[in-house]
Amino acid sequence: MTAQSSTGRIDTSRPHPARVYDWLLGGKDNYPVDQQVAEKLPAEARLNAMRNRAFMHRAAAWLAQGGIDQYLDIGTGIPTKPNLHQIVQAIVPTARIAYADNDPIVLRHAEALLVSDPAGATDYLEADVREPAVILEHARKFLDFDRPIALSMIALMHFITDAQDPYGLTRKLVEALPSGSYLMFSHGTTDEHPHLVKSVTTTYREGEIPLRMRTRDEIEPFFEGLELVEPGLVTATKWYKDTPAPREELSGFYVGVARVP
Template identity: 65%
Template sequence: MTPRPASSPIDTSRPHPARVYDYLLGGKDNYPVDQELGAQMPPVAKAGVAQNRAFMHRAVGWAARTGIDQFLDIGTGIPTRPNLHQIAQEINPAARIVYTDNDPIVLRHAEALLISTPEGATDYLDADVREPGRILDHARALLDFDRPIALSLIALMHFVPDADDPYGITRTLVDALPSGSCLVLSHFTSDFLSAAQDKTEEYRTSGISLRPRTRAEVARFFDGLDLVGPGLVTAPQWCKDTPAPESDGATDSFHVGVARVLR
């Protein structure tokens, strides 16, 4: 499938979360305004986003190995190999993936997200997570909502302020999933950061709405779901059928979890 042309020009006058994330991962698809904000981040920030990305790899691989072959990834970000579909389709070439993001630069790179195996399929939607109904309507054209789907909300909901009801948005998305599906979620936290390491105000001053949440607050995203082991933990601590990465805890900045939808 081919993404539609970008509906709005790329705004290079202010940083964007996807581009700052790309900078912190060492990517090249960012602008001076993103680099300026990223350069203010302490070393723990770069380590944290790398740990978060590695968690996504492990969680998606685990979901695919359990038999889930459909994925709805919201807040996709700028493509960084391996992308979610490459992980899933390496395990099951017939896997089908719908990507969603709201940054024009991500849309311009969407072709990289659409290179599927012949057996599988990928699609891309330019939309905001605050439009869950629109996202679900689009996803139904490619995904079978009578069979399990993995919903991926990776490093996304901390950009949704309380006023926009992040829990209600997540509930709307999860409620549309059939039994046997799962929610894969990671969320930035300042629980383990010192005052010097916590750059929340720098993000907010730049125009990015950043809302770190505590472990208890992140746990609310999983209300009514069945958390799989090891439960709600920091990114380096989550592993199932792959070795746990080494971590001394000094760079932990994400709470993560995977939970099953049981009806």
């Protein structure tokens, strides 16, 4: 169980998406600059963050129940129990989970991410999704790329602008996975909250956080070449498998799980 950093000094003068998200989930590992952004967001943003988190719990559990025992989680964020490895290892104790995030504060909390079931293992790398080769090089030392892997990209790609090629970055990561792997994915949208578009985008822009909310049609290409698992690409509260249906509510996220053929 190791954690590797790329240097990263924590910059408390500028807000960071991981710390804003931590505040939205009720966490304490954020700074005044992050709180200022979060508190300006509509109240619905906090509920949407929780609905998105609940999707991750359901999807990870379903994948583990299906026998997936390797996970690459990019855009990990500040640990909020239960973490991905806690959900997965409760079902598959031998599971191995590699975490990656570009906020140095997450490294400070890596101990929580690295407390694995003794039968399994966890790993952490400070890295940016915009450098997929770096992430894959590290992951190959920890995960077996000859067997199925679940790639988790939760609430991440709406912080990647069009100019940074979000589809290409995702494709590079997915193409490295063997057949039988899965992509577990969620992406911010204002499709169900059109009245909040200006408020949300203005708040993030003022915080100097790049934000590119996308429509359902714009999110579909992230799954190009993959086999979407039922119920397909849906809003967060509509995705469930083998569990009671969540309360159906409006959502600020489209979500999906797809198999690599």
